[in-house]
Amino acid sequence: MGPVPRMVRDWAPEPEWATVWRNQQPRLEVQRGRDVDSWVNAALFGWRAQLAATTARPDATYRIAMVLPSRYSRNGFTLLELMLVLSIASVLSAVALPKVGALLDRISVRGAVNDVDALLDNARHTAMTRGERATVELDTIHAIVVLRVGRDTLRRREEGALNGVRFRASRTSVIYTQFGMGFGVSNLTLVVSRGAAAETLTVSRLGRVKR
Secondary structure, eight states: OOOOOHHHHHHSOOOHHHHHHHHHHHHHHHHHHHHHHHHHHHHTTSOOOOOHHHHHOTHHHHHHHHHSOOTTOOOSOOHHHHHHHHHHHHHHHHHHHHHHHHHHHHHHHHHHHHHHHHHHHHHHHHHHHHTSOEEEEEETTTTEEEEEETTEEEEEEEHHHHHOOEEEESOSEEEEOTTSOEESSSOEEEEEEETTEEEEEEEOTTSOEEO
16 A cells, blocks of 8 residues: 555544643643742742743753752651660660779779878878877778877868778777887778779888888
8 A cells, every 4th residue: 555645644633642642731831830930939938940941841840859959858867766876875885884983983992092091101200200199090980081199180081971982991090109100019901992993001010001
């Protein structure tokens, strides 16, 4: 069969679907332009964009959508993210807190022992300087150290309140003579503790302090 004559092609009836599609094209283009214009106005708070090229170039709609910020952008965190962060923080705290607590106990015990050592040394030098006996009293209940010369109280350290430590001693006092020597027949052993940390301080009969 040969080609269809031009006159026949021109007068051939157009399919119904083609007519419907051709009639709806202008309305689809206009509606698409209105949708893009409304989206831009909402995203930029009233900015009126010139979208005349959108009808001629439909791909401009997608380029604008990729550049402009989304109305549904998320500024917070989800519940899953918060739970994950809290779980990690709990694990780290469980691992780190015991070590930090043990370190604080050692620091407190070391500070209390240094204070007692300094007070004993002060008592020895005071006895030699004044030429009279100096007494260091230990309160093992409240962890208090007191330096007395005669009826005068020269120094007082409340280690229980300051460092939270406890005392355990073999004697409740140390007396230094005017020669700087200990007065008594036995050594003094003082154990300073807090939590799992502890240090021992010993005063010999000659008045020397050993740690």
